[in-house]
Each structure stands twice: as C-alpha cells, then as structure tokens.
Amino acid sequence: MKPKDLRTELLPVWCSGCGDFGVLKGLTQALSDLNVAPEKLAVISGIGCSSRLPGYVKAYSFNTIHGRALPIASGLKTARPELTTVVVGGDGDGFSIGLGHLPHAIRRDINITYIVMDNGIYGLTKGQASPTTELESKRSRGLAGGDEQPLNPVLLVLSAGCGFVARTHAGNMPHMRDMMKQAIEYPGFSFVHVLAGCVTYQPRNYSDLLLQRSYELPVEYDKTDLGAAINAVRDGRFALGVIYKRPLEEVSATAGAASEEEWTPPDAVLKQDLPTE
Amino acid sequence: METRTEAMPASSATATPLRSLVIAIAGSGGDGVALIGDLLLKMAAHQGLYGILVQSYGPQIRGGESAVVLRIGDREICYEGEDTDVLVCFRASDLKRFKGSLHLHDESQLILEEKDPGALPDWLGTMKKPAFRHPFATWDGDVEVAGEPKNMMALALVCRALGWPESLAQQALAERFSHKPALVERNMPTFRKAYEAPNVPQLLQLKGHGVPLVVETGNEAVARGAMSAGLEFFAGYPITPSSEVMETLIDELPAVGGRVIQAEDEISALGMVVGASFGGVPSMTATSGPGLSLMTEMMGLSSMAEIPTVIVDCQRAGPATGMPSRTEQSDLYHAIYGGHGDFPRAVLGVFDVVHARDVMFRAFELAENYQLPVLVLSDAYVAQRRQIRDGVTDRRDKPRRWRWTPEDAPARFQLSEDQPVNAFRVPGTPGGTYLAAGIEHTEDGNPSADPGVHQRMSEKRFRKLESIAADTRGWVRTFGDPKAAKGIIAWGSSFGMLSEWIETHPEYRVFMPEILHPFPLEAFTEWRKGLDETTTVELSYQGQFHRYLSSLTDMNGVRSFARSGGLPMSMRELDEMLGLSATRKER
Numbered sequence A: 001m002k003p004k005d006l007r008t009e010l011l012p013v014w015c016s017g018c019g020d021f022g023v024l025k026g027l028t029q030a031l032s033d034l035n036v037a038p039e040k041l042a043v044i045s046g047i048g049c050s051s052r053l054p055g056y057v058k059a060y061s062f063n064t065i066h067g068r069a070l071p072i073a074s075g076l077k078t079a080r081p082e083l084t085t086v087v088v089g090g091d092g093d094g095f096s097i098g099l100g101h102l103p104h105a106i107r108r109d110i111n112i113t114y115i116v117m118d119n120g121i122y123g124l125t126k127g128q129a130s131p132t133t134e135l136e137s138k139r140s141r142g143l144a145g146g147d148e149q150p151l152n153p154v155l156l157v158l159s160a161g162c163g164f165v166a167r168t169h170a171g172n173m174p175h176m177r178d179m180m181k182q183a184i185e186y187p188g189f190s191f192v193h194v195l196a197g198c199v200t201y202q203p204r205n206y207s208d209l210l211l212q213r214s215y216e217l218p219v220e221y222d223k224t225d226l227g228a229a230i231n232a233v234r235d236g237r238f239a240l241g242v243i244y245k246r247p248l249e250e251v252s253a254t255a256g257a258a259s260e261e262e263w264t265p266p267d268a269v270l271k272q273d274l275p276t277e
Numbered sequence B: 001m002e003t004r005t006e007a008m009p010a011s012s013a014t015a016t017p018l019r020s021l022v023i024a025i026a027g028s029g030g031d032g033v034a035l036i037g038d039l040l041l042k043m044a045a046h047q048g049l050y051g052i053l054v055q056s057y058g059p060q061i062r063g064g065e066s067a068v069v070l071r072i073g074d075r076e077i078c079y080e081g082e083d084t085d086v087l088v089c090f091r092a093s094d095l096k097r098f099k100g101s102l103h104l105h106d107e108s109q110l111i112l113e114e115k116d117p118g119a120l121p122d123w124l125g126t127m128k129k130p131a132f133r134h135p136f137a138t139w140d141g142d143v144e145v146a147g148e149p150k151n152m153m154a155l156a157l158v159c160r161a162l163g164w165p166e167s168l169a170q171q172a173l174a175e176r177f178s179h180k181p182a183l184v185e186r187n188m189p190t191f192r193k194a195y196e197a198p199n200v201p202q203l204l205q206l207k208g209h210g211v212p213l214v215v216e217t218g219n220e221a222v223a224r225g226a227m228s229a230g231l232e233f234f235a236g237y238p239i240t241p242s243s244e245v246m247e248t249l250i251d252e253l254p255a256v257g258g259r260v261i262q263a264e265d266e267i268s269a270l271g272m273v274v275g276a277s278f279g280g281v282p283s284m285t286a287t288s289g290p291g292l293s294l295m296t297e298m299m300g301l302s303s304m305a306e307i308p309t310v311i312v313d314c315q316r317a318g319p320a321t322g323m324p325s326r327t328e329q330s331d332l333y334h335a336i337y338g339g340h341g342d343f344p345r346a347v348l349g350v351f352d353v354v355h356a357r358d359v360m361f362r363a364f365e366l367a368e369n370y371q372l373p374v375l376v377l378s379d380a381y382v383a384q385r386r387q388i389r390d391g392v393t394d395r396r397d398k399p400r401r402w403r404w405t406p407e408d409a410p411a412r413f414q415l416s417e418d419q420p421v422n423a424f425r426v427p428g429t430p431g432g433t434y435l436a437a438g439i440e441h442t443e444d445g446n447p448s449a450d451p452g453v454h455q456r457m458s459e460k461r462f463r464k465l466e467s468i469a470a471d472t473r474g475w476v477r478t479f480g481d482p483k484a485a486k487g488i489i490a491w492g493s494s495f496g497m498l499s500e501w502i503e504t505h506p507e508y509r510v511f512m513p514e515i516l517h518p519f520p521l522e523a524f525t526e527w528r529k530g531l532d533e534t535t536t537v538e539l540s541y542q543g544q545f546h547r548y549l550s551s552l553t554d555m556n557g558v559r560s561f562a563r564s565g566g567l568p569m570s571m572r573e574l575d576e577m578l579g580l581s582a583t584r585k586e587r
C-alpha cells in the first residue's frame, strides 16, 4: 500500500506551511513501509490542530477529547492487541492537560507509539503559551507564564522509563519516516518528539530556528545507554535521532511481573474488620 | 433476566411469615467482629437459610469500633431488620458509635463480657431477659491483656444458642482459611471451650431448606453480573465503596480471557473503557461519586461518538469527599443530567444483591444495543452488604453489538428515520475504517460546525431514548395491594426495607422504577391512579428524585420525604414520618 492510499479524502484544515503536514506525510510513509493495512490500524488523538491528524489517515481513527488520547489508546490496545495503535497530538494536549497520563502509559509499557507535534504553542486556541513555550518568547510576547520554566518532555519520558525515545524535525522527511518506522516497530511504548512549526502563532522562521538548535546524534552514540540519553537532552540543543532504545531482551522483563503467591497478613483472623478508605 | 437453578425451592414466594433473627456484634478494630458475622452468614447459607450482613465502622479510619448486624431467616431477606434480637458486646463503651443502628426489645438476648463494668447506653433500649455474661477477656488485675481470640468464643456461643453443630463452624472456618489450615486448628480449642460453657441461652431455632446457598456482596454481584453479560474489559480506580468490583474482576475476569487495568485516575479509567469498547469489546468501569465527577467528560464522549459503555456508581454520602463509607441516593442528578451539552444516556437503579446481576445484564443489553453510556446506580448500602441468595445459572444469550459488514449502511452515523443506531464498525473489519469523534460530525464522522448537522445529529442520538423507553416500559417493580389508597414511590436500595414494610401496611402500594432514565412514565401514570395520598421516599437532602419526577409529570400534592444519607432508611423512621405509630414486628 502506497502512502497516499493511507490517506482519506478529507482535506487538512491546517494553515498552509503548518509543520503538521510533514508529520502526516512521514507517518503514512512509515506505515506504508511497514505494510500496515488500514483495517489493522488505529490512530487516536486528543484535541488541537495536530490532533486533527487521525481524520486524514485511512484507519479506525478516533479524535477524542483534549488530553485523553493515551487512556483511550491504552484501553483499545489492551482489548485489541493485534491492532497497530498510534497516538498523535500536540504539546498542550500531551504535556499540559494530558500530562498525568503519560508516565502511566509508559509504566504499563503497552505497545503504542506516541507522536507529539511540539510547536511550542497552543495553535487551535490561537496562540497561548504551552508548557514548552520558551521563556524569552513568553516574555517578549506578553504570554502567560513568563516566570514559568518550560518543560523538557524528552527528559521527562526518559525518567518515566520509556523504552523507545526519538526526536525528529517536521521538515526532514526521510528522518521523520525513519524515526516513526522504528518507533512503530518497537514492541513496547514508544515516544517520538517532533519539532514542528506553527506558521500562524510562532515566528515565520520558527521551524528554521528549531533546526538551527538541532543536531543529529553521531553514529557512535550508544542509544542503549540511558545515562548518555539523559546527557544528550539536558542542554538547550535538540538531539535528533533515536535517543534511547531499551535493549529488546529487557523489554519483556518490564512488561508486567508474574502474579505472586497470595499474601495474607499473619494475624488474619483477628484483623478482618479494618475498614478501607 | 437470570434463571435461578431448578433445585431451588421458591422460598421467597411462599406466604408463610418470615421467621428471622437479628444479631448485632460490636467490638473494636482488633476484635475480629466482621469475621464472626462472615462465618455465621456462611454457616446459615450452608443450611439453606437466607440472610444479610451489614457492617458499620466508627468514624475512625483504622482500628476504631466496628459492628456487624446480621439477620438470618427462612426466606430471602434484603433488609437487616429493626430490632436487635441478640447483641454480643465485648465492651459497653464500644456501643456509643452505633447509636441509631441498634435497638433492644423485651425479648432481646445480650451476651456481654463478664467483667465489663460499663453501663449500656440509654438509647439502646431495654430487655426483660437477663444478660448472659462470659469471660471473653483475659485480665491482669484490672488491666485487660492479650488472650485467646474473643471472636472465636463469640462465634461458639452464638452457634450454641442457635443450636448449630460445631462441625458447621469448623467447615466454615476451613473454607474461609483454606490456605491456613493450621490456624483453624489452633483456634478450635478456644471455640470448643466456649461452645461447652454452662447455661448458654437458647435462641430461635431456624430451619433452612437444606440446599446450600450463595453468599455474595453487592459489589461481587455487580462484577459477576457484568461477566455473565459478556464483560471482557474493565478499568477502574480504587474508591470506597466500589473497590471490590475491581478486586473481584482482578480475581475472576482474566481467568475467562478478559482484561483488567487499574488506571491512574477515573478520567483514564473511563477513557480506557471507551477505547476498549471502540475496539468492539464489551467494557465497563465502577466508581463512586468523586470518580463519577471525573468521568463526566468521558460520558459525553461515549455518547457523542456512540460507543457503548457501562458505568457503575456505588453512591456514597455527600459532595467532595463526603462520607466515603456511608450510603446516599444523591448522584441521581449527576447521572441523569451531568455533563456539558445535550447527550443521551440511560440510568438504572440497583435494589439489592439479587437484583444487581439482573441489572448488570440489562445495562449491557442497553449499552450494546444503543451504543451509549449506561449508568448503574448502586450505593454503599447495597455494595458493601453480604446477602445470601439462591444459586443462578447464567443466561446464554448475551447482549451482542450489531457489527458492521459491507452490506450495511455506507456511513457510520447514517441518518435514518426508523433506525436509532447504525451497525458498529469494529476495528479489523476490512472496508470499515472511519473517524470516530467527540467533535460534532457528519454521517461519515468528519468534523462539522454546521448548525443543521448538529441539530440532525442531536435528533439522531436522542432518538435512542425513545426506543429505550419503549423497550423498558415494564422495568418497574410494584408491590402491595394495587387498589390501596396510599402510595410510596422510591428507588434503589430502599427496596429491601419497603418490600418488608408493605407486609404490615396493607393500606399502601409501592412503586419502584428499575430504570430511572428514561423514566417509565406510562407505568407510573397507570400505577398512581386512584391514590389519595402519595409520598416519595429517598436519601437525598435536596430530594433529587422527587424533583426529577416533578420535571416529568404532575407531582402536585405528592409529599416528599427526603433526608441526607448516612444511614439507610428504617421502617421505624418511615412509620414516624408517615405519622403511623411505630408498629412492633411480630416474631
């Protein structure tokens, strides 16, 4: 199936020049490379410009509510493990209102791929600050939170124990295609941070500025080294590539321990009536 | 909905008056009072006796006073009774927290600690029989020290007084502690010594029908009822008084191929359920009021995207955190009206443990047939009680979702005059891909901000309620003389008390809806004909049920007896409220 066969007839509502176009293209390319049939594919999102994406992919798609794509995808994948399940959304959707769900989806290590189109702004609601909006940018534009530090989402998912973490740039098609492919192929929870531009509520050259701050991880970089991964995402620059990939033999070990023998307190006879709250 | 096993005598249908005994046991946290109740109930079930056990805790979270009230009888019982026939109490001071739930009468038998100097509180009432005193505690001078387990002694004394053989207790203990046989052996000498104590008084000798029965809590019945209706996926977040629904399913659902997730919060819990059901799998969650508040946005999504969900709300008392272990009927508004925008949902009410299974089956039937959220309102009083019930065999015809095939409509949300729902497109079905959305959408599921689309789609979604109302017009329970001039309207767990109260109040008839929304209005209108006096009875400070009915039909002249929850409504209280002199029960 060619990438364009994975597109619905619906035309994207995005502004021309929006970074999300590239993500749609990269995703359909990766899915095409992996030969995923539309009926075996579920694409789930919350709400935002970026969250409109599922409507443009031929799949069992679900445009849910703001911040809640991960629980819905987790339920779906648990009930229907044979479906390739991809979650897409924005930085506000995933790192603000929906952030509480992220470490738990990671802990459960359910095999879903989570792609965040991080444009550092609330696009849909017309340009408010998001958790990843730079301090300088908030101050100069008079946005709320001029004293609030931005969040480092990649460091956050690494610390939560995410087994596959990659970063890419929405303007670099081959790189994006490759990152998404690897993420979908990874047998546990995978996270792809996409640096995306918003031509309407960010400076026109925002996408280029992101690119200027980026660098590709060198070939000798050891992506199985969590310490190296954490170091790579701590400075203000954007490392692109697979930042961390837990060795496959360790994946199953974290995917839920076997149930242990039933445990009863030693004084079970006497303490039967303690209330629970 | 369910079929009772053939071997069961139709005990509840017989006209012979109920013979029953109310046994209350009060102690402190470490006394193991709940275990005595548990075991006595088990032993009653073994003999084919019926019963109910309710537990109440003092306000402290841990280690405070606790009491169980247990009622055993020769017919199905779903009310714990009015008066305390037997009171076992290790310390009179433990009683103070249970004001209002214990009442002595002339024939009451007290079983007390031999050396307890404490006086019984006045509110408890008085009895004519002398109390039986037993050396439960071990003393070092005036100081009580750790000794043999008091609960074993109490169990033995009650067994002896009831005329139940020691072997029955041994069997119940062995079952309860099947993983710790040595523990049972260690405790039996204590049991025997007390069982053989001199001058143990005799209590009413109850005779069961001999066919062993099942002991189940309301939460277990909800969980098992859901399983028998085809539940395959559950996600929940722990909350009193609903947690045992999840705990039961953790134990029982994976064994039959289902899956259970403990979510990070209730938003996620219902979100997971919506996701699993989007995948075509019958799914549900269970919670209590605070969790229902968080689930509200997902209720809207479930309805908007036309994805079946079943949501069990074990109501507790009050807003915010309220009183977690106390019962109330005050989530009715939230269940029926909660959420932004207009969206349809169905709301059912649970009467008791036996009814719970039946209700769960119906909930799944409505959810799967009509592709919307179905709320099941249980409450702390039903959820936490243990009840003895007849055995049941599951129905074989489980609810089934109408699955899309290429012969069905070309659009997922196709508008049609005669069809309230469309075939459900289950992921994996070739050619069926579509967009489900919480955004208003066209027939294809594509986002739309067209006011005409919104109007037509709202009509389409709300048409489901008309069909549901037609399907469920008989989902009511009425009892008492249909020609009686006075009427009581109530819902949910008031069922147990009212079904017994009516036996001594022939001048009344009772109406209880099993479905609260859409309300079975036709049946109600028919039922209320010829009434001179009507009263609604509920545990809600605002009188939510009464006000809800007023929005549906003429309730002029109908009295409302509404109070906040905490304790369930008693017969005595209802009599007082209705201006009837308190009627003493005949035994």
Ligand SMILES: Cc1ncc(C[n+]2csc(CCOP(=O)(O)OP(=O)(O)O)c2C)c(N)n1
Residues within 6 Å of the ligand: A047, A048, A049, A050, A051, A066, A089, A090, A091, A092, A093, A094, A117, A119, A121, A122, A123, A124, A125, A130
């Ligand atoms: C509960 C709730 N609160 C607020 C909103 C309004 N809202 C919609 S999208 C959005 C933020 C979108 O930002 P982001 O997720 O970064 O997506 P983008 O539009 O930038 O792609 C907000 C605040 C909503 N839909 N629901």
Ligand code: SF4
Residues within 6 Å of the ligand: A013, A014, A015, A017, A018, A019, A020, A049, A050, A119, A123, A124, A197, A198, A199, A200, A201
């Ligand atoms: S507002 Fe920004 S994010 Fe939204 S579509 Fe336009 S460019 Fe894209």
Ligand SMILES: [Mg+2]
Residues within 6 Å of the ligand: A048, A090, A091, A092, A117, A118, A119, A120, A121, A122, A123, A130
């Ligand atoms: Mg954004």
